[in-house]
Amino acid sequence: MRGRRQKGAEALAPDPDAPAIAAERLTRAFGDNVAVDGLSFTVAPGELYGLVGPDGAGKTTTLRMVTGLVGPDSGAARVRGLSAESTAAVVRESIGYMPQQYSLYGDLSVDENLTFFARLFGLPKAEARERTAQLLEITRLSRFGDRRADALSGGMYKKLALACALLHRPPVLVLDEPSNGVDPVSRRELWDLLHHFVHGGMAVLLATPYMDEAARCDRVGLLHRGKLLAEGPPEQLIRGFHHATLMLHCDDRAAVEGAIEARPELLALSPHGADLRIVVPRAAVGTFTDLGRRGPARFTVSEVSPDFEDVYLGLLADAEAA
């Protein structure tokens, strides 16, 4: 509202050449707690960008600044060239947003939720009906139109939320942990849907704490304490990883774990069947090989190629140490 009347200088039509989303040194603190700290990134049309980070990294706060729901202390978020703050009303028209929290109406049915949001977006009746039917079809919820939203499974609920966010055919989609609480089968379905829309030219910005999901994005930004640790396509981040991933083949996994877990070089450790998978600085590979030979708990070492989770855990450990 405010934006429409304010600032004649600011263009009010979206700029087709601008990035779909541009975060420009976004900063926001809550009291002393800096949630987002000078964060910059862009998302192009037809790109699926994943903000990956642990709990409290600032993912939600970033997405809320992009959707104009939280004001930045400094910096700006732009959607198709328009400020999410001063031209919030125009920006809202071009964004579909799915919050992290359950936010549809549980006591309304699937159809009623969809109709409600269609009316808020001002869709004409016939068009609303057509799109609702179409979205129910592709999310495979057609049979559940009469079911109350709070009686849906986690996966069905998320698909409904996605359908509600897509009703007005937004060019930009913002999703906060879309597959939180969704079983693996539904999760795959959800991702197939996302890829379908991205291929159609939609820009998608999503936040996730899951590595397997991050690996399926076109580009990811590793977020830690409000700052980007690394950014790029997942394969590129894996290729550029400067630490080593080792598989420790143990006779007694628990004993080995006890012997090495306090070592300062250790960046990440996870059980892998009878083996242990660890991430260590390249310089420490020799130390661990020796350690395995001499005991007290014996193991043999082989280096394996890192996956995205190793990269994530390794970079996170670096950041924590710094």
Next chain:
Amino acid sequence: MSRLVRVRAIAQKEVFHILRDPQILIFALGMPVALILLFGYAVSFDVEHIPLAVVDQDHSAESRALVAAFTAQDLFELVATREEPASVEPLLQRNVARAALIIPEGYARDVHRGQMATAQLLLDGADNMSAAIALGYANSIALSQSLGRARVQLGSFEMPVEARVRTLFNPRLQSSVVLVPGLMVIVLVLVAVMLTALTVAREYERGSMEQLFATPVGRIEIILGKLAPYFVLGLVQVLLVLTTGVVLFDVPVNGSLALLFLIASLFLLAMLMQGLVISVVTRNQMVASQVAAISTLLPAMLLSGFVFPIDNMPPVLQGLAHVLPAKYFVDGLRGVLLRGNGLDVVWPDLVAMGLFFVVMLVVSTKRFQRRVA
């Protein structure tokens, strides 16, 4: 155009919420009827048949006339006569009597000499409502007795003054008649403030407010859409309480119904806004409902003049009563119902409620921003 569509979408959604939560409807429509029946039949403020003990130490025609005057109507009922003043106190303590009339020796003599004749009335002050009414009644008896004596002494010509107690507008001093406006205020504040505070806080708590703010719907549209159904519900309650009052308790409707609904509407709007302010400030159903209960029920019961006269309160409470709309609502409503007042009389009440509404509107729109943090 699309604004109207959005307001209607929100309002319709709210109606769904209301219809699907039976507790809301029971609360909103059952409670008024239950309250009015309870207050109308059980908790009567009517004062009648106060048990009276009499100590007549004078044994004269005059003293018997005084006792007769006291027991002539339904207010006092003679339950015991004693010879000694000391012996009535136990009766009062055991609640056998709630009032005692003590006529000392020499009463008739004093009356005849034209001196101040005194009789003593002991009242149980624990029930202050009855005591106050009984006292007023006793005074009027004393006055009429004195005037009666005056006539005897002055000879045969007609009395210039006649003492007659007449209560205007509510001749039988029926409390139910006074109660209906009072109940109306309780019912309306409970539903209007409580339900709006809850429903808006619920949107914050459940996260749906975040989803709403991400759509093109405007703040005013959200407010209008969410409050409209409760406004209608409030008017239904007014109708319900009024009908019950008229049918069961013979509450008169002396003024215009339209004016009555105008007063009720303005009060409702003020209360809806108060509920909105509470919910946008607290953003939490638990806290909102507690704040709503405290900030509405107490003023409605204590500061509206419904039970306790405002004039007898300490200045701070009087000041508070004059700021809150409850008093003006009860004032205006009683005026229209019982006295048949028109707009020319009740307009200050309307203005006062309107002012409160505007202040709450400003505060709520200031606090209700499209921001989740």
